Each structure stands twice: as C-alpha cells, then as structure tokens.
Amino acid sequence: MSMPAYHITISEKIREYRKKNNLSQSEFGKLVGVSAQAVCKWEQQVCYPDIVSVPLLARILECRTDDFFLIRQCTQLEVEKDPAETV
Secondary structure, eight states, X not given: OOOOOEEEOHHHHHHHHHHHTTOOHHHHHHHHTSOHHHHHHHHXXXXXXXXXXXXXXXXXXXXXXXXXXXXXXXXXXXXXXXXXXXX
16 A cells, blocks of 8 residues: 655645736746746745745735645645655
C-alpha cells in the first residue's frame, strides 16, 4: 500500500486571489514587492515565497498565515501527472 501524497496550497491561493482580482503577475508582484517572475514561480510551485513575506501575503490574500501551511491530499491523477511535485 502506498502512502498518500500531499502538496502545499500556497500557490493555489496566490493564483486564485490574483485571478479573482483581475491582477497580472506583475501587478500582484508590486503589491508584495517582488517581480512578476517570482510570482510566476510561486504559482508554478517552482519555489515558494520567503517566510518573512507570509504575513504580508496573508493580509493581501485575506487569509490566515497558517492557511499557507495546510496541505491537502493529492488525487491519484495529480500523483501520476508528476510525482516529483508531491511531498
């Protein structure tokens, strides 16, 4: 029996907020003080925001800081798609 796979949800929250508010990656980056390229990497889970920016992100995204560290179980399709993206 294989262990369940999980992933961090911060990239989903950033993308969802940005799109809901009709912001480009550049515009969102300006709110946070980073480049559009950094936002793109966050959304694609290439890397994650610096821990010191988490409180600011929470205020902008109107959520709690611990929401970023909640993990959800991946579906089997997500695991098969790219097992390297799961923890």
